[in-house]
Amino acid sequence: MNDIATIFITLMMGALTSNAVLNQGLSICSFLGVSKKTSNAFGMGAAVTFVLVISSLIVYGVQYSFIVPFKLEYLDLIVFILIIAALVQLLDIVLKRFAPTMYSSLGVYLPLVTTNCVIIYTVRRVVGYDLSTLGLLQAFLDPLFVGLGFILAICLMSGVRERLALGKIPKTFEGFPIVLIAAGIFAMAFSGFIGFKI
Amino acid sequence: MDKQKIKEALFGGLNNNPVFILVIGMCPVIAQSNTIIKAFSLGAATAIVLIISNVVVSFLRNFIPDKVRIPCYITIVATITVVIMLLMESYLNDLYQTLGSFLALVAVNCIIMARLETYASKNAPIYTVLDSVSMGLGFVFAITTLGVVRQLLTMAKFDIFATTAGGFIVLGFMIAAFTSVSKLINDKLQKRKQVVVVENCTSAREIV
Numbered sequence: 001m002n003d004i005a006t007i008f009i010t011l012m013m014g015a016l017t018s019n020a021v022l023n024q025g026l027s028i029c030s031f032l033g034v035s036k037k038t039s040n041a042f043g044m045g046a047a048v049t050f051v052l053v054i055s056s057l058i059v060y061g062v063q064y065s066f067i068v069p070f071k072l073e074y075l076d077l078i079v080f081i082l083i084i085a086a087l088v089q090l091l092d093i094v095l096k097r098f099a100p101t102m103y104s105s106l107g108v109y110l111p112l113v114t115t116n117c118v119i120i121y122t123v124r125r126v127v128g129y130d131l132s133t134l135g136l137l138q139a140f141l142d143p144l145f146v147g148l149g150f151i152l153a154i155c156l157m158s159g160v161r162e163r164l165a166l167g168k169i170p171k172t173f174e175g176f177p178i179v180l181i182a183a184g185i186f187a188m189a190f191s192g193f194i195g196f197k198i
Numbered sequence: 199m200d201k202q203k204i205k206e207a208l209f210g211g212l213n214n215n216p217v218f219i220l221v222i223g224m225c226p227v228i229a230q231s232n233t234i235i236k237a238f239s240l241g242a243a244t245a246i247v248l249i250i251s252n253v254v255v256s257f258l259r260n261f262i263p264d265k266v267r268i269p270c271y272i273t274i275v276a277t278i279t280v281v282i283m284l285l286m287e288s289y290l291n292d293l294y295q296t297l298g299s300f301l302a303l304v305a306v307n308c309i310i311m312a313r314l315e316t317y318a319s320k321n322a323p324i325y326t327v328l329d330s331v332s333m334g335l336g337f338v339f340a341i342t343t344l345g346v347v348r349q350l351l352t353m354a355k356f357d358i359f360a361t362t363a364g365g366f367i368v369l370g371f372m373i374a375a376f377t378s379v380s381k382l383i384n385d386k387l388q389k390r391k392q393v394v395v396v397e398n399c400t401s402a403r404e405i406v
Contacts, residue, residue, distance in 0.1 A: 025229030025362040029222055029308045074284065077302050078276045085269050111268065115306045117225040124299055172374045176221050180370030187363035 003134050010138055014145035020118040021153040022183070022190040027118040031154055032179060036165075041158035042151065043106050044113075049147025051091060051113050055084050056126045056143040060136070063127040080123050088114045122146050153190075157183060203321075207329035211336025216309045217369075218340055218376040223309030227341050228365040230300050232352065237345025238338065239293050240300060243282055245334030248310050251275045252318040252330035259319050271314045272305075279305035309337060344368060 020026045027048075034044040059080055067076055092110055095103040103110070113119070122143050129135035129142075160182050169178050216223055226244065231237040251274050255262070262270045283301050286294045294301065304310075313333055318326045347368050351359040358364045 023362055025365055026225050026303075028224035028228055032221060032224070075280065077280050077283070077305060078273065081272050081276045081305060082269065085272050089269075112308075114268065114272065115308050115311050117303045117306055120303060120306050121299055124302060172378045173370075177370040177374035177377075180366050180373065184363045184366030184370060187361070187366055188358065191361055191363055 006134070007137060007141060010142050011145045014142050015149035015152065016190070016193045019149045019153055019190050019193075020121070020146055021150060022187040023194065024121075026121055027116045027150070030112060030116055031157065031183070032176065033112075035154050035158040035161055035179075038155060038158040038162065040105065041154045043102065045147070045151030045154045047091070047106060047110060047113055048116055048118065048150055049144065051084065051087055051116075052119050052122060052143040052147045053140065055080075055087050055119060056123055056139055058083055058087070059123050060126055060129070060139040064131050067127075076124075076127070077120075080120060084119055084123070085114050118146065118150060153186070156186060160186075200325075203325055204328060207325050208332055210329050211332035211334070211339070213380075214333075215336045215340060215376070216312075216333060217337060217344075218373050220309075220312070221373070222312055223307045223337065224369075225303055225307070226300055227344060228362060228369060230297065231341055231344040231365060232348050232360045234342065234345040234349050235293075236296060237341045237348075239290075240297055240304075241338035241341035243286070243297075243301060244304050244307055244309070245338050247275065247278050247282060247304050247307075248313060248334045248337070249327070249330045250278050251310060252313055252326050253323055254278075255314050255318040256321060256323040256326035262319075267319065268311075271311065275310055275314075276305045309333070344372060347372070 018024055021028065021031045030044055030048070035041045062079065062083065063076075067073060067079065072079070088111065091113075092103075095106070095110070126139045126142060129138045157179075161179060164178060164182065173181070214220055217227055223244070226240045230240050251271075254274055255271060279302065282304070283294070286297075286301065313330060317329050321329070344365070348359050348364060351364070351368070356364075359368060
């Protein structure tokens with residue numbers, strides 16, 4: 001019972017109460033860069049979620065098979081970043097071969113997944129889970145729900161931006177300023193989740 | 199030595215300010231700028247990593263194969279970040295604890311990759327030093343200003359400005375202010391140039 005509660009709290013935290021973009025201010029680059037159209041935004045969110053889950057599982061394995069036994073904790077950042085970069089490269093090749101339509105719609109944003117802050121931030125949290133079945137389950141579900149939270153945020157924002165493109169905006173606020181202010185109002189709404197007690 | 203190039207590199211941090219104009223490398227800018235000390239120290243750490251990695255890549259630009267350049271850059275940046283992190287852990291431990299995971303995120307900051315990709319991989323080290331110092335100072339300036347504004351507003355009991363929401367809103371207003379002020383200055387400069395040209399023309403005509 002206690003385990004189920006732990007997992008549930010992890011999920012709610014990942015997706016809502018500590019939403020990567022709107023409550024923690026991570027990966028703003030892709031959030032602002034790819035949220036002009038809902039279809040692109042969803043593709044970006046899906047790519048980030050995929051890389052997030054797979055890299056978390058690989059890193060969790062590497063942490064307990066190499067880094068901890070050989071006491072290489074001080075090098076972990078380099079190892080994690082290289083794993084993520086290699087995974088993105090692999091995704092690039094696989095998508096190009098098997099899903100060319102999705103590949104062309106993601107375009108330049110696929111390589112940008114490598115430098116997405118949310119991935120390295122979550123991966124560094126995942127290696128903190130202990131070596132057990134519960135830990136493994138958390139290492140799988142936590143990044144999955146962080147990714148879902150990212151998809152939620154970026155899709156909401158793209159909906160607003162599609163509307164903003166039609167509206168009349170004061171000249172000074174055209175472009176990024178109005179988008180940032182809209183994101184701020186979203187973040188205020190999301191900060192309401194913090195008050196919930198489970 | 200190309201004078202035009204030096205001028206461009208020196209004013210890069212102002213004309214192409216990473217935060218206010220290019221709007222890249224925003225993670226620490228929004229998430230960690232709620233107090234002045236956090237904003238300044240994270241900005242400084244980013245600037246140091248930016249400068250060192252740019253110079254290193256600029257020296258190695260003829261040896262790095264084009265196809266695997268991104269993994270190469272990432273490894274270089276991550277190594278330098280780890281060095282900075284270890285130094286900070288031993289000499290500035292309090293700061294290291296407050297910044298926490300965000301210090302590691304310097305390694306994946308978009309501004310560093312963007313400068314490596316667009317400038318350091320194509321230019322000689324001498325220009326790269328100027329460009330990266332100017333860009334780094336521009337970044338520190340932007341994040342510290344944001345930190346000052348947010349801390350003042352938080353001290354005035356507007357608690358929302360200590361959260362991410364406040365970060366978004368303050369940054370939105372600051373980008374609007376920065377772009378409009380720089381546009382105003384550019385217009386003035388343009389007008390002065392035109393006036394000079396017109397005066398030259400009239401004096402030339404009088405001589406004729």
